[in-house]
Amino acid sequence: MSEQGGRILLAEDEEIARENLTHSLGRAGHAVTAVADGAAALKELESGDFDLVITDIRMPGVDGMRLLERVKADSPETEVIALTGYASIESAVEAMRRGAFQYLAKPVRLDEVGLVVAGALEKGRLRREVVRLRRVAEKERAPVMIGHSRPMRLLKKEIAQVASVDCTVLIQGETGTGKELVARSLHAAGQRAERRFLAINCASFSGELFANELFGHEKDAFTGARGTRQGLLEAADNGTFFLDEIGDLPPAMQAALLRVLEARTLIRVGGTREIPVDVRVVAATNRDIALMVEEGAFRRDLYHRLNVITLRVPPLCERRDDIPLLVGYFVGRAAASLGKKIGEVDDEVMELLQTYAFPGNVRELEHLMERAVAMCNGERIGMAHLPKDIRVAARLRRPGLPEAPAFDGIVSLEENERRYLAWVLQQAGGAKGKAAALLGLNRGSLWRKLKRLGLDDG
Numbered sequence: 001m002s003e004q005g006g007r008i009l010l011a012e013d014e015e016i017a018r019e020n021l022t023h024s025l026g027r028a029g030h031a032v033t034a035v036a037d038g039a040a041a042l043k044e045l046e047s048g049d050f051d052l053v054i055t056d057i058r059m060p061g062v063d064g065m066r067l068l069e070r071v072k073a074d075s076p077e078t079e080v081i082a083l084t085g086y087a088s089i090e091s092a093v094e095a096m097r098r099g100a101f102q103y104l105a106k107p108v109r110l111d112e113v114g115l116v117v118a119g120a121l122e123k124g125r126l127r128r129e130v131v132r133l134r135r136v137a138e139k140e141r142a143p144v145m146i147g148h149s150r151p152m153r154l155l156k157k158e159i160a161q162v163a164s165v166d167c168t169v170l171i172q173g174e175t176g177t178g179k180e181l182v183a184r185s186l187h188a189a190g191q192r193a194e195r196r197f198l199a200i201n202c203a204s205f206s207g208e209l210f211a212n213e214l215f216g217h218e219k220d221a222f223t224g225a226r227g228t229r230q231g232l233l234e235a236a237d238n239g240t241f242f243l244d245e246i247g248d249l250p251p252a253m254q255a256a257l258l259r260v261l262e263a264r265t266l267i268r269v270g271g272t273r274e275i276p277v278d279v280r281v282v283a284a285t286n287r288d289i290a291l292m293v294e295e296g297a298f299r300r301d302l303y304h305r306l307n308v309i310t311l312r313v314p315p316l317c318e319r320r321d322d323i324p325l326l327v328g329y330f331v332g333r334a335a336a337s338l339g340k341k342i343g344e345v346d347d348e349v350m351e352l353l354q355t356y357a358f359p360g361n362v363r364e365l366e367h368l369m370e371r372a373v374a375m376c377n378g379e380r381i382g383m384a385h386l387p388k389d390i391r392v393a394a395r396l397r398r399p400g401l402p403e404a405p406a407f408d409g410i411v412s413l414e415e416n417e418r419r420y421l422a423w424v425l426q427q428a429g430g431a432k433g434k435a436a437a438l439l440g441l442n443r444g445s446l447w448r449k450l451k452r453l454g455l456d457d458g
Helices: 015-027 038-047 064-074 089-097 110-140 150-163 179-189 207-215 251-263 289-294 300-306 320-338 347-353 361-375 388-395 413-427 432-439 443-452
Strands: 007-011 031-035 052-056 079-084 102-105 169-172 197-201 240-244 280-285 309-312
Touching: 007 015, 007 038, 015 031, 015 110, 031 038, 038 052, 038 064, 052 064, 052 110, 064 079, 064 089, 079 089, 079 110, 089 102, 102 110, 110 320, 110 443, 150 179, 150 309, 169 179, 179 197, 179 240, 179 280, 207 251, 251 300, 289 300, 320 347, 320 361, 347 443, 413 432, 413 443, 432 443
Parallel strands: 007 031, 007 052, 052 079, 079 102, 169 280, 169 309, 197 240, 240 280
Antiparallel strands: none
């Protein structure tokens, strides 16, 4: 079985159709268990673990609907593709209502089957990974780095390499990319994991307040200082101290922090005694610190002291492959928090999210999904649950297309979409793969749209 292959249970009572599908799916790298009826399929489900079930709707004895219900009851993450030889809209709608991923009218075209199977397996993998991530987060109460894209694999590898090296780290990345999550991951995987992780945002305090937060104060150091107070650096002794937005650190505090990093001691506000501290300092910024150094806005010596190792957190636009996984995770977490049962996100919503610019990065996506869950009263997140400005902005980002021709007169939205897709196909020379790329869709989504609109010419 190939890396992208899946374990498929095929229930089909027509022998020739069963053999053709088994052969085709096997050539595509899938491990197929083929049975002739629903009863045999139920036995296989009891003893085996499958990523996908393909079932004929009309079979003697245990039919495809009963099999579908059993799969969804016992293994919600397993997708089901329904086959119908009757091309019945009613049975197809009923199968989709009961949780089928898609339906195919018989006789099926093997190229169509391949596309739909690929989509179903990918969706199933996504569901299982989301469930796994939630369990890890709940069980270990550790930071969860979500994503399998190339930039995220590289970042995770760098974190694993750097975590055990007890030195200062500078994390660079745009606002909302998850820089504090990276810092917490470094701490959790390092030698200080059992000690405290404390964080401070350098942009939140003035110079005097920052000194008090960072170093603490002695009794009577200023009006209202009735007793000695330990600062965050001292409280983080033997642990990790995270300085977020280090580029906003007041100039006077830059010198004070440099002294702590070099001498490994601090002096409380109003005090004279040097107090030893042993902390790992991790700093983060969304600003160009090197440029600030050249402009005289940041101390060069502190910059070099912080920049022992640099990690770059990629913006969401560089890791779009992670968006479905992030969406699933955020929707599931928000739904659990609000006591809602929302397990699906419409394909149209997912396609839109994968074309949107996300200037606010992962944080913006998280808030979008929290809002969508709050607005949703059903079990699926749809377009109506997204803000209008997001829908408009994403539609304007379709890449690579010249201006669409104007249509004469007023037509329905469905007719407008049909004409537009026909025009895109013409621009792509009839190549559906190229048309999908121009539209920002995957091939399976485009195929489903073409089929729905009667543009699938085979």
